[in-house]
Amino acid sequence: MFKSIRESLSRTRTTVFGQIASVLGAGDITEETWEDLEALLIQADMGVPTTLELVEALRDRVRREGLYRADQLMGALKKELRAMLVDPPEFGLEAPRLLTVVMVVGVNGSGKTTSIGKLAQHYKGRGRKVMLVAGDTFRAAAIEQLEIWGTRAEVPVIAGQPGGDPAAVTYDGIRAARARGYDLLIVDTAGRLHTKYNLMKELEKVYGVCRKSVHRAPHEVLLVLDAPTGQNALVQATKFKESVQVTGVVLTKLDSTAKGGMVFSIYRELGLPVRFIGTGERIQDLAPFDADQFVNGLFENS
Numbered sequence: 001m002f003k004s005i006r007e008s009l010s011r012t013r014t015t016v017f018g019q020i021a022s023v024l025g026a027g028d029i030t031e032e033t034w035e036d037l038e039a040l041l042i043q044a045d046m047g048v049p050t051t052l053e054l055v056e057a058l059r060d061r062v063r064r065e066g067l068y069r070a071d072q073l074m075g076a077l078k079k080e081l082r083a084m085l086v087d088p089p090e091f092g093l094e095a096p097r098l099l100t101v102v103m104v105v106g107v108n109g110s111g112k113t114t115s116i117g118k119l120a121q122h123y124k125g126r127g128r129k130v131m132l133v134a135g136d137t138f139r140a141a142a143i144e145q146l147e148i149w150g151t152r153a154e155v156p157v158i159a160g161q162p163g164g165d166p167a168a169v170t171y172d173g174i175r176a177a178r179a180r181g182y183d184l185l186i187v188d189t190a191g192r193l194h195t196k197y198n199l200m201k202e203l204e205k206v207y208g209v210c211r212k213s214v215h216r217a218p219h220e221v222l223l224v225l226d227a228p229t230g231q232n233a234l235v236q237a238t239k240f241k242e243s244v245q246v247t248g249v250v251l252t253k254l255d256s257t258a259k260g261g262m263v264f265s266i267y268r269e270l271g272l273p274v275r276f277i278g279t280g281e282r283i284q285d286l287a288p289f290d291a292d293q294f295v296n297g298l299f300e301n302s
């Protein structure tokens with residue numbers, strides 16, 4: 001039902017990462033090869049620190065393995081890229097529990113509500129009883145927007161009044177899920193500027209309600225980052241991490257940018273695993289993240 005990672009990466013593959021193979025070419029590895037590679041990785045939004053570290057590791061490997069031809073670099077590069085995507089701990093949404101609670105956070109317009117609709121559909125398809133909480137009471141149309149996604153995925157939505165207390169709605173959601181036997185509760189939250197102190201406090205309150213009401217909750221806090229934001233998204237992420245214990249990333253809008261390199265800086269600089277990638281506005285435009293498929297998908301010829 002969902003697009004594969006390979007399909008999701010078609011743009012990335014035909015632009016930035018696809019160029020790497022031709023840049024590497026067939027000749028010997030020269031200083032120019034390294035410079036071109038570095039430039040392309042930065043262009044792919046891998047970020048400067050992550051790129052430099054990767055190139056250093058690759059140079060070491062080349063020395064160790066006695067490689068000298070540029071075309072031998074491709075295999076080595078893939079190995080180093082894969083090594084950067086450290087295998088994450090087990091994903092809390094997959095573990096069976098009486099009630100799993102997931103908070104979805106991120107700045108305005110990053111794709112939180114849309115991703116929640118997709119996640120609802122995804123997990124419902126895997127036999128979970130999914131319920132949504134309209135914890136974005138800040139923007140008038142937000143409740144209605146989540147309800148539309150609830151209807152599409154055919155899952156119930158617990159909502160309060162616009163302007164109401166998001167922590168109270170979350171509490172109601174937890175009670176309703178328990179009373180009605182739902183086992184996966186996904187909480188939408190207001191998009192906020194990570195610089196707005198009060199809104200971050202509000203997020204902490206929602207987090208606190210989850211913690212107090214359900215054992216070990218929230219089991220996941222997914223930070224939604226939109227890929228076109230590029231390296232600025234890392235700054236946002238740092239701020240969210242100061243308020244709530246973020247456990248993973250949903251990287252959205254990978255369809256509208258060719259820059260897949262962010263995935264590596266998310267792992268390396270934020271220490272967070274990517275859990276899903278969003279590749280469009282439709283309910284099926286979501287792919288569970290898989291590191292092997294991702295690295296291969298960046299280069300395979302289409």
Ligand SMILES: Nc1nc2c(ncn2[C@@H]2O[C@H](COP(=O)(O)OP(=O)(O)OP(=O)(O)O)[C@@H](O)[C@H]2O)c(=O)[nH]1
Pocket residue numbers: 106107108109110111112113114115136139142190191192224252253254255256277278279280281285
């Ligand atoms: N192309 C593309 N568009 C997306 C994707 N995910 C979300 N969008 C679009 O991005 C816009 C914002 O999405 P929302 O889900 O409303 O974002 P949000 O984070 O809930 O926004 P706020 O509630 O305002 O904070 C919408 O127009 C979505 O259709 C994606 O993976 N690809």
Ligand SMILES: [Mg+2]
Pocket residue numbers: 112113114136142189191
């Ligand atoms: Mg929203």
